[in-house]
Amino acid sequence: MEIKYFLKKEKAFELMAKIIIEKVIEKPNVVLGLATGGTFEKVYENVICLSKIKNVNFSKVFTFNLDEYVNLKQELYKNSYHFYMDNNLFNFININHDNIHFPCNFQNNYNSGELFQDYDKKIHDIGGIEIQLLGLGANGHIGFNEPGSKIDSITRCIELSHTTIKDNSRYFQSINDVPKKAVTMGLKTIIDNSKMIYLLAFGENKRDALKRLIDSKGFDPNYPVTILKNFKNLIIFTDLKFN
Numbered sequence: 001m002e003i004k005y006f007l008k009k010e011k012a013f014e015l016m017a018k019i020i021i022e023k024v025i026e027k028p029n030v031v032l033g034l035a036t037g038g039t040f041e042k043v044y045e046n047v048i049c050l051s052k053i054k055n056v057n058f059s060k061v062f063t064f065n066l067d068e069y070v071n072l073k074q075e076l077y078k079n080s081y082h083f084y085m086d087n088n089l090f091n092f093i094n095i096n097h098d099n100i101h102f103p104c105n106f107q108n109n110y111n112s113g114e115l116f117q118d119y120d121k122k123i124h125d126i127g128g129i130e131i132q133l134l135g136l137g138a139n140g141h142i143g144f145n146e147p148g149s150k151i152d153s154i155t156r157c158i159e160l161s162h163t164t165i166k167d168n169s170r171y172f173q174s175i176n177d178v179p180k181k182a183v184t185m186g187l188k189t190i191i192d193n194s195k196m197i198y199l200l201a202f203g204e205n206k207r208d209a210l211k212r213l214i215d216s217k218g219f220d221p222n223y224p225v226t227i228l229k230n231f232k233n234l235i236i237f238t239d240l241k242f243n
Ligand code: F6R
Pocket: 034, 035, 036, 037, 038, 039, 040, 066, 067, 134, 135, 136, 137, 138, 141, 142, 143, 144
């Protein structure tokens, strides 16, 4: 595990974008694991900017998003992660839409616990994910693997925790509009298929969860991020300092 400290998070966003762009140039058919949320808006903005400057070809790149809401009302489609990705990245690069993957359709309803083995199989069959981007939930989630997630979890439908619903309500008019469920890549899916993981965590509300990872001796299901403790190729970008 390597921790890269940034005084200004903007520098981290720039570096993350540069790493992605360089990888696409080096390997045009690279497989990327993508995250959404506030943390990645500026990363993708920088990717778009650099891709224009360097005239980068994304037409052979494959992407697998980490998660998506479930049973989102039609009028709230702008809150879907499909919409987020289109508006923050895909509409501005020449990606082939057949190469974009999400774990589910946000308009459908699924039962919590329902497994999405096909998603894991697709990721496995394509040869895994070269660069997996992860944000960090204040409650220690990665993807939407909420506290209580199992070490061997695969892509599945889960119930969002109250903390996550509250945190994500900033994107909705009312907290009642926030979906109660999501489909997320599992902890095992992430660990087994990623070659390189970048975990980005900025701001004091991420301190506790990040410290749990740094101090952990092994996997603690109360803080799913601790699954990364023994993952060799992990780089953490943060503006938090720990003694
Ligand atoms: C989003 C995702 C989540 C977020 C996390 C942090 O695809 O998987 O784990 O990365 O909730 O969200 P922000 O960046 O909004 O603080």
